[in-house]
Amino acid sequence: MTSIESIIQAATSKALKTLFDADFSANQVTINDTRKEFEGDVTVVIFPLLRFTKKKPEESGEMIGAFLKEHLEIVEHFNVVKGFLNIGLTKAYWQNVLQDIYDKDQFAFGQPSGQTIMVEYSSPNTNKPLHLGHLRNNILGFAVSGLLEANGHKVIKTNLINDRGIHICKSMIAWQKWGNGETPESTGMKGDHLVGKYYVEFDKQYKAQIQELVDNGTTEAEAKKQAPLMLETQEMLRQWEAGNEEVRALWQKMNQWVYDGFAITYKNIGVSFDQMYYESDTYLLGKEVVLEGLNKGIFFKKEDGSVWVDLTDRGLDEKILLRADGTSVYITQDIGTADKKYADHKMDRSLYVVGNEQDYHFKVLKEICLKLERPHAEGIQHFSYGMVDLPSGKMKSREGTVVDADDLMAEMIATVKQRTEELGKIEGFTDEEAEELFRTIALGALKFFLLRIEPRKGMLFNPEESIDFHGYTGTFTQFNYARIRSIVRKFESKAAIPNQIPTVDWEALEMDLIQTVSRFPRMLADAGEQLNPAAVVDYAYNLAKSYSKYYAEVPILGVQDENVKTFRVMLSSLVARTIQQAFAIMGINVPERM
RNA sequence: GGCCGCGUAGUUCAAUGGAUAGAACAAGAGUUUCCUAAACUUUAGAUGCAAGUUCGAUUCUUGCCGUGGCUACCA
Numbered sequence: 001m002t003s004i005e006s007i008i009q010a011a012t013s014k015a016l017k018t019l020f021d022a023d024f025s026a027n028q029v030t031i032n033d034t035r036k037e038f039e040g041d042v043t044v045v046i047f048p049l050l051r052f053t054k055k056k057p058e059e060s061g062e063m064i065g066a067f068l069k070e071h072l073e074i075v076e077h078f079n080v081v082k083g084f085l086n087i088g089l090t091k092a093y094w095q096n097v098l099q100d101i102y103d104k105d106q107f108a109f110g111q112p113s114g115q116t117i118m119v120e121y122s123s124p125n126t127n128k129p130l131h132l133g134h135l136r137n138n139i140l141g142f143a144v145s146g147l148l149e150a151n152g153h154k155v156i157k158t159n160l161i162n163d164r165g166i167h168i169c170k171s172m173i174a175w176q177k178w179g180n181g182e183t184p185e186s187t188g189m190k191g192d193h194l195v196g197k198y199y200v201e202f203d204k205q206y207k208a209q210i211q212e213l214v215d216n217g218t219t220e221a222e223a224k225k226q227a228p229l230m231l232e233t234q235e236m237l238r239q240w241e242a243g244n245e246e247v248r249a250l251w252q253k254m255n256q257w258v259y260d261g262f263a264i265t266y267k268n269i270g271v272s273f274d275q276m277y278y279e280s281d282t283y284l285l286g287k288e289v290v291l292e293g294l295n296k297g298i299f300f301k302k303e304d305g306s307v308w309v310d311l312t313d314r315g316l317d318e319k320i321l322l323r324a325d326g327t328s329v330y331i332t333q334d335i336g337t338a339d340k341k342y343a344d345h346k347m348d349r350s351l352y353v354v355g356n357e358q359d360y361h362f363k364v365l366k367e368i369c370l371k372l373e374r375p376h377a378e379g380i381q382h383f384s385y386g387m388v389d390l391p392s393g394k395m396k397s398r399e400g401t402v403v404d405a406d407d408l409m410a411e412m413i414a415t416v417k418q419r420t421e422e423l424g425k426i427e428g429f430t431d432e433e434a435e436e437l438f439r440t441i442a443l444g445a446l447k448f449f450l451l452r453i454e455p456r457k458g459m460l461f462n463p464e465e466s467i468d469f470h471g472y473t474g475t476f477t478q479f480n481y482a483r484i485r486s487i488v489r490k491f492e493s494k495a496a497i498p499n500q501i502p503t504v505d506w507e508a509l510e511m512d513l514i515q516t517v518s519r520f521p522r523m524l525a526d527a528g529e530q531l532n533p534a535a536v537v538d539y540a541y542n543l544a545k546s547y548s549k550y551y552a553e554v555p556i557l558g559v560q561d562e563n564v565k566t567f568r569v570m571l572s573s574l575v576a577r578t579i580q581q582a583f584a585i586m587g588i589n590v591p592e593r594m
Numbered sequence: 595g596g597c598c599g600c601g602u603a604g605u606u607c608a609a610u611g612g613a614u615a616g617a618a619c620a621a622g623a624g625u626u627u628c629c630u631a632a633a634c635u636u637u638a639g640a641u642g643c644a645a646g647u648u649c650g651a652u653u654c655u656u657g658c659c660g661u662g663g664c665u666a667c668c669a
Contacts, residue, residue: 035613045612047649057649083649084613125669165669279669306667315597323667330669359598360664386599387663394662423632441632453607457600458662465606465619469632472607472618479632487629526610538608538617545617552625552634594632 003522004042005031007072008087012044015067022052033515039079040086041515047083057083094511097518099501102574108521108581110152110528118156118345119145119383121353122271125162126258127171128196128397130265130405132461133355133388139450139587140385141353142271143533146585151528156345160277160337163255169236171195172250173229174202184257190264190406191257196397203398205229268409270443270587275344277337285336287328289372290321298371314367316360321368334365335372342376349379351531356384356456383531386458388450403463412442415466425594440589441475447588448474451537472541474588477579480544480551482594484576487556491569501570502563509550513571516543517578524585533586540582547575 006026013026030045046061053060061080065087069075074093079086101107121141124130130138145155162168175182175198184191206229213223224230239247266272290307293299299309299321307322321332341350352362362382369377388395395402416438420426426434449467453459469475491497506514520539527535556568580590 030610030612032610032612038613043613047612050649082613162669167669304667317597317665320667325667327667329667333669355663356599357663363598384599389662419632423630425630425632457607460606462606468606468619470619473632475632476618479630483630483633490629530610534608542617548633549635551629552631555629557629594630 008042011068011072015064016052019063020052034086038086040088042087044085046085061085094514095503098514102501108524109150113152116154116347117148117349118158118347119351120158120160122159126255127168127199129192132403135405136388136450137353138269138271139447140455142587143451144531146587147528147533150524150585157273158275159273162279164280166237169233170202171199172254173233173236174198190261192261195254195258265406282337283333285340286332289335290332293372309368311367316364319364335368338369351381351383353383356386359384385455388459388461391462412446413438416442437591440591444474444478444588445469448537451533451586454534477541477544478590480547481576481579481590484572485592488573490557502567504564504567507554512546513575516546517574520578536582536586540579544579
């Protein structure tokens with residue numbers, strides 16, 4: 001079904017040609033939804049057309065409006081306010097739209113695009129548990145993947161695990177020294193938390209050693225390098241790289257603890273991956289690519305033997321790619337990994353869901369791949385998002401000022417449980433159903449909270465004011481879904497829902513719902529193009545809000561007229577379906593009762 | 595210093611260059627013999643400053659002010 005926008009655009013373009021002999025391509029015609037305070041459904045903005053009409057805005061609008069009414073059956077009436085031509089569409093048009101939407105289960109979802117898009121997200125370090133910042137990453141990554149899928153792309157969700165390096169060795173050293181053989185089993189701790197505990201312990205001991213050295217007259221910079229713990233850690237990394245069996249065994253054991261812990265957290269969040277990459281497999285990649293670039297003269301060597309790329313022509317700096325001793329740096333690995341990903345999947349685009357602190361890094365990565373003329377270079381895109389800050393400032397794992405992901409989810413579930421019981425909402429629920437409901441509401445609130453803000457922007461989380469369940473929330477949206485489901489169940493217990501939506505007179509609120517629902521595909525397409533989950537979540541909330549007003553003001557099962565009742569139930573059901581689909585794309589579940 | 599973001603009601607967030615800048619929370623005033631009040635109605639309240647482009651600027655450009663990040667041979 002052709003969208004109303006393109007129909008009006010085409011007709012307006014034709015009007016300009018016919019009336020003013022002007023060539024103005026259809027897609028340049030600005031179409032808005034008519035604001036509620038005016039009469040009409042869609043609005044043509046006349047101002048940009050004045051240079052062709054050479055008449056006043058009102059007069060131009062009248063002429064074009066008359067043309068549209070004459071040539072388009074679906075135009076019922078029009079009016080002109082200043083430079084805005086408001087067009088009212090016929091009842092028949094909307095009835096058709098409504099039936100069309102109703103007939104298609106997934107009417108909003110795009111046709112297959114033929115494009116494959118890789119989305120890398122999560123990408124945790126294996127030295128500490130996930131915190132609120134990771135939560136934003138995971139939830140955004142999953143939501144963006146869903147959004148791209150809804151737009152017809154094939155999506156490969158990947159997770160590149162940071163499982164090696166000096167920071168991993170820190171928790172290993174600390175556990176070795178002070179762990180007394182503790183295991184997740186012996187302590188009952190989740191493995192990632194146990195390992196994280198030793199990462200924090202390392203930092204504590206390390207700082208003490210630095211302080212001691214400084215007290216004895218060493219400069220702070222020197223103290224950081226000379227501290228025995230640091231030397232031991234560096235030695236451990238060398239042993240790891242040399243393949244020392246003991247070190248490798250310890251590494252494997254502790255990483256496994258972390259993976260077991262992460263698996264639980266991922267399951268709780270409700271995210272998943274199609275492919276895992278491990279840095280221990282990929283960290284040596286890239287070196288050959290750099291040497292290849294060096295041979296081709298794309299990179300250059302400094303006197304000390306280190307290899308660099310000059311990106312000053314692209315407005316960036318010179319960047320080191322290989323150290324003088326020939327070892328890799330971070331960006332080197334990413335160059336190699338990008339090659340490997342492409343070799344594995346031949347994707348058209350590759351999204352990196354990574355915090356905005358790495359904006360510069362990804363600019364450099366893309367420029368380097370472009371210089372190397374990699375086929376995947378153009379498709380590299382950093383999906384940059386802002387940090388989650390606390391009222392006290394930045395979260396720092398080493399200093400223990402983080403909001404732990406597992407704790408936060410558990411607290412929210414507990415809060416929901418308490419409130420739900422207070423409200424007496426779980427009568428007739430089995431224990432399993434109740435638990436499921438608490439999880440659905442808690443995770444819905446959390447995800448909505450994290451998704452409602454435009455990704456690019458930083459966000460504030462105040463642990464004092466726990467995440468809200470009223471107003472602009474996932475809970476409100478879920479609540480309206482549940483109310484509709486209740487209505488539908490009651491209706492269905494007496495009569496079957498027909499296939500054909502009855503033709504009845506519509507209330508203003510019903511017209512509003514129909515229009516909002518019909519906008520779903522356009523909203524999804526825009527949100528997909530802009531990679532903006534916030535738009536989807538906002539849409540779902542606004543639809544729920546419109547419905548909530550409708551629910552309060554218009555009786556549904558209470559009306560006498562059977563046709564009207566059936567119509568209202570079917571419209572309600574369509575609203576529920578739309579909320580459910582929008583939320584599903586975002587990775588948010590919806591309860592049948594709450 | 596250089597580069598990249600961000601400054602909108604008391605607070606947290608919206609607004610492809612379009613009409614009278616929207617919500618939510620908090621504050622004030624109301625609503626329950628009726629489909630789930632985790633709801634609804636209602637009052638008050640904002641574009642950091644200064645220029646420029648435009649018929650029209652929260653949006654684009656420039657400067658200033660404020661704020662965060664990057665500017666590692668860490669990952």
